[in-house]
Amino acid sequence: MDWLYPFMDGASFDDLNNGEKFYARYDRRHDISVVGIYEFNENFTISATWVYGTGQAITLPQANYSVVVNDPLNTGNGTLGGYPGLTSLTDYGTKNDFRMAPYHRLDIAAQWSKKLKRSERTFELGVYNLYNRYNPFFYNIEQNEEGKSVLKQYSLFPIIPSISWTYKF
């Protein structure tokens, strides 16, 4: 699919990512919205909306590693395992190299309207995220029961039914 995006393979900056190209934080390859509205009659309407968006490009840590900090005044016989100064650093790899899972959901609604003399009232039943898609809100690295690191996805807004009553005058 890369041939589809000859001018969208990221940008490069001398001081970032070792001068190599990388995707922007909000790089979104696909952004689709499909809206359908059907009026059965002037009082009853149903509608549906489906949205899709490519997951955002983020940077995930890849590995942790130890390095020795130069500390000439420390003889190396201290409490740091024999090292003059030891610290742990994180290897993040290539910038924005990880794609979050894509975002998509389907919303549906049905509206019953009634025109009154000088006003209009509308009753609406809707369902947000009809197929209860768990879209990623953020990721967190956590330890599982075996002590291994796993990537946890946190999601908001599962399937949510809604009801509304509107009165226009």
Added chain:
Amino acid sequence: MKNLIYICSVVLLASCSMDAVNVDLPEVNPKLSVSCFISSETDTIKVAVFWSKPIFSNVERPEKPEDALVTISDGNTTASLQYNSITQQYEIPATDFSLVPSTQYYLRVRASDGTEVYASTAIPEIVPSVLVKK
């Protein structure tokens, strides 16, 4: 009314967590991490060698490899550093390999699986101290 606000808050602000699915986790192999500081004033040349610990990979190696081949060279003479289990570093006394300012030194570390890393540097020339009389 208060109860309604509480219920709405719980419904709207509730989140759920699950193992990330449909994503490609960065599975990388361990990399060598080497730290060494050379000075013409120290009595021992020390090199610390570590394997990095990948976060999402199942590849595991001892953090401190003891069987690496660590050599230092000035371009003419090459010396091998031995692992010291007390300091957990590769070492060689400065009497066996002398360090001289303004000379380029090359460090090479080769792990048992063939992974190699190189580095080179030179010790700066000693700056003569200047006595300032007031």
